[in-house]
Amino acid sequence: MKSYSIAVVGAGAVGLSAALAFARDGFETVLIGGLDARRDGRTVALLNGSVQFLRALGVWPSLVSEAAPLETMRIIDDTGSLFRPPPVSFSSREIDLDAFGWNIENATLVERLAGAARSFDHLTILPQHATGFQASEDRGVLTLADGSEIEVNLAVAADGRNSRLRQIAGIEAQTWSYPQTALTAILAHDREHRETSTEFHTRNGPFTLVPLPGRRSSLVWVMSPKQAERLSKLDDEALALVIERQAQSLMGAMRIVGPRGVVPMTGLSVNRYGAPRLALVGEAAHVFPPIGAQGLNLGFRDVASLRDAVVDAFDDGRDPGTPETVRQYQRSRDLDVRLRTAAVDGLNRTLLTGLLPADLLRGAGLLALGKVGFLRRAVMREGVLPHMGAPRLMQDAAGA
Template identity: 50%
Template sequence: MTDALPAPSAPFDVAVVGAGPSGLAAALHLARSGFRTVSIAPKSPPEDQRTTALLGSSVGLLQHLGVWDALAARGAALRTMRLVDVTGRLVRAPEVAFHAREIERDSFGVNVMNRDITDVLSTAAAETPGLTRLEGTVETVTIGERLVRLETGAGAVVEARVAVAADGRRSRLREAAGIGIDTWTYPQSALVLNAATEAAHDEISTEFHGPNGPYVLVPLPGRMVSIVLIEKPEAAEALNALSDEDLGRELERRAHSLLGRMTVVGPRQVYPLSGLTAKAFGRNRVALVGETAHVFPPVGAQGLNLSLRDVGHLAEALVRARRSGQDIGGAETLAAYDRMRRPDVKSRTLGVDIADRALLSDLLPAQIARSLGLALADRIAPLRRLIMREGLAPSFLTPRVMRPERPRRAVEP
């Protein structure tokens, strides 16, 4: 990376702001699609103890980018996903286990530390021709008729035909583009940490559904699991205040000793749960990807997988515009990108919101409906397979490069 730019003979095609996983994936994919691309981000992204289950179509994009093998080597396969109702309510759902082999897959995907995803993508970005990396934080955004002008705190200036905002939920670029957001909150917080286990996880992800939210144990390499425990905010803070030894015992108790003794490894983090959806996914020469465009609770492992579909559809929209001679940052191109993404984002956001609120509901009809739905999923094989396939990626809303039935090849410049 560099903290200075040589004076370019012409503006960049694309400037990607933000170097988290979605920003790095966007910079890689667009550069390899033949766009002259610059990635702008601070030198050291914050340490992230969270993990991501890379599922379904995400594997296709990461294979296309040439990074899947490196990521899979650092993660743990997810061959079974088990749901267990521990609400203690009068009406409870049956235990349900979804197996990847039922849909002719070796696994649903791989669970990887976020810091490892960033590291692998960053290494690939450094080796990608046509991708310039600039250290810095964008402080000033000026949107012109034909170009976006970005100035960093160190005084570096970048001009591009389109800017990709991957700078998080408080995005400076989104604000500059005049794109509003809808936000909401949940009466919950997530305690996130990793733990060593006495018993092997056997590549099974287990999700206990409690009265205040899910408690998820997701495999990591060896006898390790990543944990997301969603509770009332005061309860999450109380758990976080426990010693490692006491917290380990509480985690084991809540897991009904499924994995034996549990030992906390590394730091913990507590996140208040909230949601965000942008009112447009592209406008005024700015396209949104990742948490700049959508945020919702860590339920169902949808976050980064949804963001990678943002990346795939954005590349499609820009390539189509280039082939037809249109302005890649123009209103028509960004409107096409918005149309591609809106159904997927809206449906996933609604699905996660309904699932979370149904679990929290004390209303008997809601509990009956939830329990009946899981019972049907447990007993009706075609429905089970449909749920598994749609959970990995939507049938009709997946970018071409991420569809497994199509050959994966470089997009022609």
């Protein structure tokens, strides 16, 4: 039976980054999962902390030419509310950043991470699925689809919202859904986006255009399931015209230039982030609707926090999978994830309610952000990366 220090199960962006992070620090690591990336029209806005993390892993130079900087974020109330605040813009320069983050196609990100993984020292790739896991006091044993087994100090579950390892460990997950669906697409447009992300708050949810390189943007349009079904049946030309009208022609004429997707709006949270010899990261631990660029960024923060706990254990002479390592990881993630879950859920529900008190509260908040400089800057800093308790690889590109 082969033995490894760390096993990462799941080869999406979060799983790949976890495997790279542990191998980078010299831990003998195995990545279990197939390296494939399907293009589905989805992009991810990598906030500043995630960029620092990818830079520390040595991957960012291969990504930067494929990504567009997000220098300005603009919010426009399009709910038709009686209390309608003026548009609010946030500039990264106000918090001394060149950009809040960078927007890139998810498939491109996975491809570059997979390319790095194939040539990393201390990293073995097994293109299989894990079907079982057992933990003892001193080791964990993973069973693979071909019946073989491997011993590990710590298994990292990065196997998504339907995580098999989470289920085996008996970790409860709370799930919920929204009466909404997100339509995603890649667009070309006649006017420059000027590195500005624009989010229209509509009564059915946000309509967001995020820059891509050139005169292109990615779209996340949250709407009712019936509307999503109707629009998804339109041809590219007709859909582009509907999108242009919803965007109030800010970008001029639009064309669909990439894959389209339809994503049901759901959420998931867990009551704990680990079990003996096991830690959950990414969507195995939390699922967000595609609002506020929180999902993958939180997943990367999971990985960087778990990496800190493992390194601290090694420095103290403990192996990576001890209960104290898992407890340290739990403490580092619990409050951060809960607060952001509540924030995204709360914003989305205030858009849906249509009640005047909720509109007043949301509108007053946007008005305050537009008028009160120190408040606006504090919110921007917290949104990009909370400094209190930030993982070390997100503080300094050189790592720690």
